[in-house]
Amino acid sequence: MRDVDRVTVEEVGLQLLSMMENAGRNLAGQVLRRNAENVVIYAGNGGNGGGGLVAARHLSNRDIDVSVVLDRDSSDLDGVAATQHEVVDAMNVAVTRDPAELDAFDAADVAVDALVGYGLSGSLRGEAAELVPAVESAETVVSLDVPSGLDASTGETPGPAVTPDTVVTLALPKTGLKILDATIVLADIAIPPVVYQRLDIPYRHPFAGEYCVELRGG
Numbered sequence: 001m002r003d004v005d006r007v008t009v010e011e012v013g014l015q016l017l018s019m020m021e022n023a024g025r026n027l028a029g030q031v032l033r034r035n036a037e038n039v040v041i042y043a044g045n046g047g048n049g050g051g052g053l054v055a056a057r058h059l060s061n062r063d064i065d066v067s068v069v070l071d072r073d074s075s076d077l078d079g080v081a082a083t084q085h086e087v088v089d090a091m092n093v094a095v096t097r098d099p100a101e102l103d104a105f106d107a108a109d110v111a112v113d114a115l116v117g118y119g120l121s122g123s124l125r126g127e128a129a130e131l132v133p134a135v136e137s138a139e140t141v142v143s144l145d146v147p148s149g150l151d152a153s154t155g156e157t158p159g160p161a162v163t164p165d166t167v168v169t170l171a172l173p174k175t176g177l178k179i180l181d182a183t184i185v186l187a188d189i190a191i192p193p194v195v196y197q198r199l200d201i202p203y204r205h206p207f208a209g210e211y212c213v214e215l216r217g218g
């Protein structure tokens with residue numbers, strides 16, 4: 001997946017922010033399908049968190065009551081996550097580090113888990129790990145790309161990990177998802193077939209007339 005991202009950005013010229021926009025909009029679409037009224041997005045400081053913050057923007061644009069919980073102070077965000085945070089902050093979306101501070105916390109019908117994706121290294125630690133019970137307290141948990149704390153390649157959970165109802169995984173299903181009971185939805189983030197060709201990955205798009213396809217029910 002890292003190679004797919006690299007070739008897409010460096011050789012084809014599609015920008016990370018474009019892929020992330022597709023990721024976040026597809027994720028928001030999956031949340032909207034659940035008729036959620038009150039959504040809490042848990043976001044970390046990487047591509048995964050950035051996608052979660054894009055979804056926060058799309059949901060807020062659709063008048064959903066959405067709040068964001070970060071695993072660090074917003075001033076400690078950098079890169080794409082900082083860019084996406086700046087936008088939701090300007091939109092007056094509630095952003096906090098402490099879920100108990102949110103009026104919406106007890107009422108959340110969907111929690112979006114965008115703390116860590118395939119960038120996990122070792123066991124889930126620090127505030128991200130401490131937030132796992134809060135994420136799981138919502139009626140429905142939707143993880144972006146891979147459940148936070150689960151190794152995307154092996155499926156191992158060397159420490160705490162989110163147990164989602166649904167995973168919205170991006171571009172290609174990650175092998176580590178095989179062990180989960182969750183519903184797996186594959187989302188199109190517009191990676192062109194030439195990228196897979198260059199990497200000798202046999203690929204035929206599975207999306208038919210949609211941007212998301214359910215690979216496996218929970």
Ligand SMILES: NC(=O)C1=CN([C@@H]2O[C@H](COP(=O)(O)OP(=O)(O)OC[C@H]3O[C@@H](n4cnc5c(N)ncnc54)[C@H](O)[C@@H]3O)[C@@H](O)[C@H]2O)[C@H](O)CC1
Nearest residue numbers: 019045046047048116117118119120121123124125145170
């Ligand atoms: N083609 C695609 O699939 C695309 C995927 N995208 C999304 O980007 C993430 C991968 O982004 P990356 O920045 O490489 O890493 P993460 O966001 O997954 O993680 C970095 C984040 O997590 C923290 N962290 C790492 N290990 C731990 C740990 N053990 N405990 C606590 N915290 C940890 C680290 O400090 C960073 O803050 C991918 O999953 C997709 O969601 C792109 O949006 C587009 C292309």
Ligand SMILES: [K+]
Nearest residue numbers: 113116146148
């Ligand atoms: K995640």
